[in-house]
Amino acid sequence: MKLKAQPYDIEVGRYEIIVNALDADELGIHAGDRVQVKNRDTITAVVETTDAIVPQGRLGIYREAWEALKAVPDEVVDVLPASKPSSVSSIKKKMDRQKLTNEELHDIIADIVDGNLTEVELTAFVTASYIYGMDADEIEWMTRAMVKTGDQISFDTHPVMDHHSIGGVPGNKITLCVVPIIAAAGLLIPKTSSRAITGAGGSADLMEILAPVSFSAEDVKKMTTKVGGCIVWGGATNIAPADDKIISVEYPLSIDPKSQLIASVMAKKYAVGADTMVLDIPMGNESKIPTIQEARKLARDFIDLGDRLKMRVECAITYGGSPIGRTIGGGLEVREAMAMLEKYEGPTSFMEKTIAISGMMLEMGGVSAKGEGQKMAAEIVKSGKALKKFKEIIEVQGGDPNVTSEQVPVGDKVATVLSPQDGYVLEIYNKRLVAVCRIAGAPHDKGAGILIHKKKGEYVKKGDGLFTIYADKEWKLDAAIKESLRDPIMFVEGMILEKVQVV
Ligand SMILES: O=P(O)(O)OC[C@H]1O[C@H](OP(=O)(O)O)[C@H](O)[C@@H]1O
Numbered sequence: 001m002k003l004k005a006q007p008y009d010i011e012v013g014r015y016e017i018i019v020n021a022l023d024a025d026e027l028g029i030h031a032g033d034r035v036q037v038k039n040r041d042t043i044t045a046v047v048e049t050t051d052a053i054v055p056q057g058r059l060g061i062y063r064e065a066w067e068a069l070k071a072v073p074d075e076v077v078d079v080l081p082a083s084k085p086s087s088v089s090s091i092k093k094k095m096d097r098q099k100l101t102n103e104e105l106h107d108i109i110a111d112i113v114d115g116n117l118t119e120v121e122l123t124a125f126v127t128a129s130y131i132y133g134m135d136a137d138e139i140e141w142m143t144r145a146m147v148k149t150g151d152q153i154s155f156d157t158h159p160v161m162d163h164h165s166i167g168g169v170p171g172n173k174i175t176l177c178v179v180p181i182i183a184a185a186g187l188l189i190p191k192t193s194s195r196a197i198t199g200a201g202g203s204a205d206l207m208e209i210l211a212p213v214s215f216s217a218e219d220v221k222k223m224t225t226k227v228g229g230c231i232v233w234g235g236a237t238n239i240a241p242a243d244d245k246i247i248s249v250e251y252p253l254s255i256d257p258k259s260q261l262i263a264s265v266m267a268k269k270y271a272v273g274a275d276t277m278v279l280d281i282p283m284g285n286e287s288k289i290p291t292i293q294e295a296r297k298l299a300r301d302f303i304d305l306g307d308r309l310k311m312r313v314e315c316a317i318t319y320g321g322s323p324i325g326r327t328i329g330g331g332l333e334v335r336e337a338m339a340m341l342e343k344y345e346g347p348t349s350f351m352e353k354t355i356a357i358s359g360m361m362l363e364m365g366g367v368s369a370k371g372e373g374q375k376m377a378a379e380i381v382k383s384g385k386a387l388k389k390f391k392e393i394i395e396v397q398g399g400d401p402n403v404t405s406e407q408v409p410v411g412d413k414v415a416t417v418l419s420p421q422d423g424y425v426l427e428i429y430n431k432r433l434v435a436v437c438r439i440a441g442a443p444h445d446k447g448a449g450i451l452i453h454k455k456k457g458e459y460v461k462k463g464d465g466l467f468t469i470y471a472d473k474e475w476k477l478d479a480a481i482k483e484s485l486r487d488p489i490m491f492v493e494g495m496i497l498e499k500v501q502v503v
């Protein structure tokens with residue numbers, strides 16, 4: 001069918017066109033189908049249909065497709081129905097609970113990277129993986145495909161260290177301290193992080209408050225060679241580029257299927273040439289891994305995949321039942337992390353975890369004797385070497401190395417929620433805490449988050465502050481307060497959670 005081209009200068013992340021419903025009927029196509037669009041070039045594009053926006057006889061063409069066709073307004077193009085990519089059948093195969101082959105997984109990942117799948121198809125893949133899982137072969141193939149479809153770097157010096165958390169525990173800002181500790185010990189650590197997935201701020205979101213985090217793979221290599229380490233956003237590097245696209249559909253659903261989680265982490269590590277890593281598995285109620293049995297199983301899965309990729313992996317199963325430290329979200333977390341490097345002080349949960357994981361890495365990296373790693377890590381912080389290294393990392397990434405923890409901005413709209421009675425804090429609900437932070441603006445608004453005044457087991461008096469919500473915008477603060485009152489974040493002994501009464 002011949003239609004007149006009309007540009008829609010909107011970026012949609014894939015080749016996409018919009019066609020009037022009457023023309024779509026005649027072509028026998030529906031929204032989500034594919035068509036071939038031909039002028040001097042030919043592309044395959046995803047179809048959107050409309051009753052009104054595009055009149056009959058015309059073809060709306062979004063930015064990416066417009067640029068690929070080098071089209072001019074009103075030129076006549078040929079539109080023909082086309083079949084869906086074969087990876088859509090492979091996704092259906094996973095929905096039918098079947099094992100995928102190496103080639104099928106490679107094609108799915110390549111189509112994700114090239115923008116050949118619609119959001120519905122990508123979501124179906126992630127959801128099917130969430131429900132039915134993948135075996136060790138599938139996870140290895142998917143990891144390798146994620147590596148192959150992006151850039152890779154390697155270093156001349158070894159070991160190349162890495163650390164990663166599977167996430168799922170609020171306030172887990174330890175990366176900001178672990179990386180400088182390891183680099184200050186003379187080891188290489190090219191750290192790529194993702195942004196928040198199920199939480200209120202991923203390490204990439206936090207580091208971005210201090211310095212840019214979007215770099216090419218080559219930049220990651222240069223910066224690491226120069227100062228020993230960096231903390232960058234994996235999504236910008238073209239390192240495992242499928243990862244961020246997969247995360248884009250996981251984030252709204254707040255899910256992180258185990259197969260994708262393992263591949264997401266390991267592909268990023270493998271692609272930067274890391275050969276020695278410690279994986280943090282926060283375990284506990286309301287975290288990604290609720291039981292010790294599941295945590296051990298996941299640890300084995302990571303170690304096995306490490307073996308297949310010839311990487312040395314050790315796992316730390318950590319307590320994820322309550323937030324790490326007292327801050328959740330953006331600037332608040334950065335302040336807590338920097339204060340630890342500046343003064344070697346902070347909440348025990350945060351200090352101990354940072355030092356323990358750093359200690360494991362120093363021992364694995366061969367710069368500390370067995371059993372001495374933690375002492376060495378603490379020494380590196382106390383002596384100011386970790387802070388100095390962190391400033392070098394901030395500087396090499398283009399941030400201001402002179403910034404201090406107190407200068408890091410936090411939201412100026414604040415509200416403190418008070419305890420309704422005397423008693424001990426018996427529970428902090430991680431998911432509600434994250435939900436309130438997100439409503440307050442995190443991770444987008446860097447000043448948004450929560451400062452916890454009383455943690456699990458601490459005694460409060462009626463009227464004492466339980467936690468303070470920070471926001472950059474008044475209306476977001478109001479919404480966050482409402483949410484925190486509707487569905488309490490903390491449970492103080494003797495509190496009534498809900499009254500169910502006959503009226
Ligand atoms: O949002 P949730 O799912 O909690 O976790 C995601 C976070 O966990 C990992 O942390 P790190 O980079 O190892 O510090 C990721 O990179 C990301 O920053």
Ligand SMILES: Nc1ccnc(=O)[nH]1
Binds near residue numbers: 165166193194261262
């Ligand atoms: N799915 C993921 C969880 C944690 N970190 C990641 O990079 N990816």
